[in-house]
Amino acid sequence: MKRKIAIALTSYSVVFLLAGAYVIRTIRTATANLDRLITLHQVEILREHYLLQIKKVQSDLTLMGTQYSKSYDTVVSNVMGMGRIIDTCFDCHHSPRGTDRLNDLKRETERYKDALSRVLTLRANAARLAAEEDTAFRIGEELSAKVQDMIAITSSRLGVNTQKAINEIARTKYFLYGLVALGPLLSALLGFVFIMGLTRPVKVLVESTRKLKRGDLDHRVAPLKDEFGELGTAFNEMAGSLKEQMHKMQRAEQLAAVGELAAGLAHEVKNPMAGIKVATSVLAEESYITVEDKAVLRKVVDEITRLEGLMKSFLNFARPQKPRLEPINMNQLLNTTLSFHLKHHSIGPGGTEKVVIRKDFQTLPPTLADPTQLQQVFLNLFLNALHAMPRGGELGIRTLLDDEGMIRIEISDTGSGIREDLIGKVFQPFFTTKAKGTGLGLAISRQLIEHHEGAIHVANRSGGGALFTIRLPVKEESGPAA
Numbered sequence: 001m002k003r004k005i006a007i008a009l010t011s012y013s014v015v016f017l018l019a020g021a022y023v024i025r026t027i028r029t030a031t032a033n034l035d036r037l038i039t040l041h042q043v044e045i046l047r048e049h050y051l052l053q054i055k056k057v058q059s060d061l062t063l064m065g066t067q068y069s070k071s072y073d074t075v076v077s078n079v080m081g082m083g084r085i086i087d088t089c090f091d092c093h094h095s096p097r098g099t100d101r102l103n104d105l106k107r108e109t110e111r112y113k114d115a116l117s118r119v120l121t122l123r124a125n126a127a128r129l130a131a132e133e134d135t136a137f138r139i140g141e142e143l144s145a146k147v148q149d150m151i152a153i154t155s156s157r158l159g160v161n162t163q164k165a166i167n168e169i170a171r172t173k174y175f176l177y178g179l180v181a182l183g184p185l186l187s188a189l190l191g192f193v194f195i196m197g198l199t200r201p202v203k204v205l206v207e208s209t210r211k212l213k214r215g216d217l218d219h220r221v222a223p224l225k226d227e228f229g230e231l232g233t234a235f236n237e238m239a240g241s242l243k244e245q246m247h248k249m250q251r252a253e254q255l256a257a258v259g260e261l262a263a264g265l266a267h268e269v270k271n272p273m274a275g276i277k278v279a280t281s282v283l284a285e286e287s288y289i290t291v292e293d294k295a296v297l298r299k300v301v302d303e304i305t306r307l308e309g310l311m312k313s314f315l316n317f318a319r320p321q322k323p324r325l326e327p328i329n330m331n332q333l334l335n336t337t338l339s340f341h342l343k344h345h346s347i348g349p350g351g352t353e354k355v356v357i358r359k360d361f362q363t364l365p366p367t368l369a370d371p372t373q374l375q376q377v378f379l380n381l382f383l384n385a386l387h388a389m390p391r392g393g394e395l396g397i398r399t400l401l402d403d404e405g406m407i408r409i410e411i412s413d414t415g416s417g418i419r420e421d422l423i424g425k426v427f428q429p430f431f432t433t434k435a436k437g438t439g440l441g442l443a444i445s446r447q448l449i450e451h452h453e454g455a456i457h458v459a460n461r462s463g464g465g466a467l468f469t470i471r472l473p474v475k476e477e478s479g480p481a482a
Contacts, residue, residue: 003226005194008190008193008194009190012186012187012190016179016183019175019179022175023172023175023176023179026168026171026172026175027172029168030165030168030169030172033161033164033165033168034165036161037158037161037162037165040154040157040158040161041158043154044151044154044155044158046085046088047147047150047151047154048151049085050082050085050086050147051144051147051148051151053078053081053082053085054082054112054140054143054144054147055144056078057075057078057079057082057112057116057140058137058140058141058144060074060075060078061075061116061119061133061136061137061140062137064119064133072120075116075120076120079113079116082109082112082113083109083113086102086105086106086109087106101150104146105143105146105147105150108139108142108143108146109143111139112136112139112140112143115132115135115136115139116136118132118136119132119133119136201224201225201228201231201232202228204221204222204224204232205221205228205231205232205235208220208221208232208235209235212239212242217239217242217243217246218239218243219239220236220239221233221235221236273304273307273308274308276304277301277304277305277308280297280300280301280304281297281301283297284297284298284301322451323369323370323373323448323451323452324370324372325368325369325370325475326368326369326370326371327366327367327368327477328366328367328368328369328371328374329364329366330364330367330369330399330407330409330472331361331364331399333371333374333375333378334359334361334378334397334399334409335359335361336375337375337378337379337382338357338359338382338397354389354391354392354393355386355389355392355393355394355395356392356393356394356395357394357395357396357397358394358395358396358397359396359397359398360396360397360398360399361397361398361399362399362400362401363401364399364400364401364407365401365474367407367472367473367474367475367476368475368476368477369452369472369475370448370452373448373451373452374448374452376444376445376448377445377448377449377456377470378411380441380442380444380445381411381445381468382395382411383441384441384442385411385412385413385415385466386413388413388415388416388417388465388466389413389414389415393413393414393415393465394413394414395411395412395413396410396411396412396413397409397410397411398410398412401474402471405473405474406454406471406472406473406474407471407472407473407474408469408470408471409469409470409471409472410467410468410469410470411467411468411470412461412465412466412467412468413465413466414461414463414464414465415464415465415466416464416465417460417461417464417465417466418458418460418466420460449470449472452472452473453472453473454470454471454472454473455470455471456468456469456470456471457469
């Protein structure tokens, strides 16, 4: 959405910037054209004034010798005024062709003035005077015709240029009108589009939030575009996660209630079970019991013993004891568990002699922990690893202090590993892959680690087998109270 808004505003600004540049250029051009037209109009007026001055002189020449003739001074003044006007024309800027025409007019004017001078000074010979008057009159008429031609050409061009300038100004005026009218409309349209593009998805998200608040965890946001699409996807994931967590909480509450009930039931069953075991053992020792019946009774005792172990594990899981913290050396505790406990256990044909134990112990700081509970965790993981390698393999134990200052313990084996779809269920209660397993060993191990404020994870090794990782905080023994 941000990209679309930026592109739209940039395009909008560029369009109006170009339009403004066009208007400024058009105004400057129109102003220059108007200045030129004013100058041309002044030139036209000057030429018309020059033509009037020529006609005035021609009139003076025609009336000469009649009762309406003008005085000598008046005629001379009119002739001198004609010369001043033609000289004034050279003060303006002209093209080379226009300058040539002005030079031609100046020459004709000088010729006309010379002819008039001869007419004004000649008095003795009447025939010659008449001839000079006729020559001067014809020169004046030719000069008048040239000026009229120049005025006609200038007027036609001036009309075309004037109409062109007026049309250009009209176009600019209409363009400005359109720009002034279109600008607010485009601004309003862009604002409407942006507001709709923002408010519609926000409205959808707000409505979805309200439905989620009312407890509709199955509601999902419809697909949205741009950043709102990512927000909608995150909202859907959050709704799904909330629903999953709600189900987990309900399941946890149910399991807690069932666990309390089962723990009480197990405690009540444990004592009668012990009496049955003792009575069955005594009965098995009676002489009148046949050998076959004694074997059956011993099998009953074994099953009762197994049930007692299951009850004990269940009670340990349902009502775990709080850890009794004391300073321990984690490497030493692992060594003790390996050397003392594993030699009393064998898994599968061949036992543990086919299992190679590889240790990589780094220096670890002492920490406060319950050694009995941690030994139970380590032993359970070691036995699981041995069970996963009935034909032998390699048991790896590695310790280190990670970057976060946590004690890290890695226990790995080279067995068949764990199915990917079952990795998330390994630490759940009553989950087991053993034929005679109770499914509480790893669940209890996880519980004990969490009571130590640690965490335990499992994953498959790249080369085969499983890798259990335990992370425990380093706890220092507090000093004596002040």
